[in-house]
Amino acid sequence: MQAENTRKPKGLNGAEIARVSELVNYQDGSIVSREIVKKPTGNVTIFAFDEGQGLSEHTAPFDALVHVFEGEAEVSIAGKPNHLQGGDMILIPAQQPHSLKALKPFKMILTMIRS
Numbered sequence: 762m763q764a765e766n767t768r769k770p771k772g773l774n775g776a777e778i779a780r781v782s783e784l785v786n787y788q789d790g791s792i793v794s795r796e797i798v799k800k801p802t803g804n805v806t807i808f809a810f811d812e813g814q815g816l817s818e819h820t821a822p823f824d825a826l827v828h829v830f831e832g833e834a835e836v837s838i839a840g841k842p843n844h845l846q847g848g849d850m851i852l853i854p855a856q857q858p859h860s861l862k863a864l865k866p867f868k869m870i871l872t873m874i875r876s
Contacts, residue, residue, distance in 0.1 A: 772797050773797045773798065779797075781870065782868065785808065785860045786809060786836075787811055790811055790814070792808060792809070792814050794806050801875070803872065803873050803874045804873045805871070805872050806871045807868065807869070808869050808870075809866070809867075810832075810834065810867050813862075814862075817860055820856055822855055823873050823874055824852060824854055824855050824875060824876050825852070825874075826851075826874070826875050827847060828850040828870045829849050829850065829868070830873070831866075831868040832864075832865045832866050833867055834862065834867045837859060838851070838859045839857050839859070840858075844864070
């Protein structure tokens with residue numbers, strides 16, 4: 762007898778509607794992520810950040826589009842802080858140092874485009 766696999770699928774099924782706010786859940790004191798598209802040309806990942814959580818300053822070799830769809834975050838790019846709320850998005854250019862911090866619990870979609 763095989764054990765039933767109760768894990769959610771990592772990506773999305775094609776041509777099916779998904780409620781973005783339900784694809785990832787908040788976890789106390791943590792950052793939760795779920796990669797929903799992984800292709801040679803880029804990735805799409807959904808994140809849920811608990812309040813006060815963040816990513817320290819780093820760079821990426823590709824442009825990254827951050828779309829905050831719930832909550833509030835500060836996204837600093839090249840030392841300039843940007844306050845984003847649900848419905849806002851910002852493009853982080855390749856090779857620019859950037860960091861993220863949850864001002865309130867927030868969820869975002871990160872789209873990385875490879876050149």
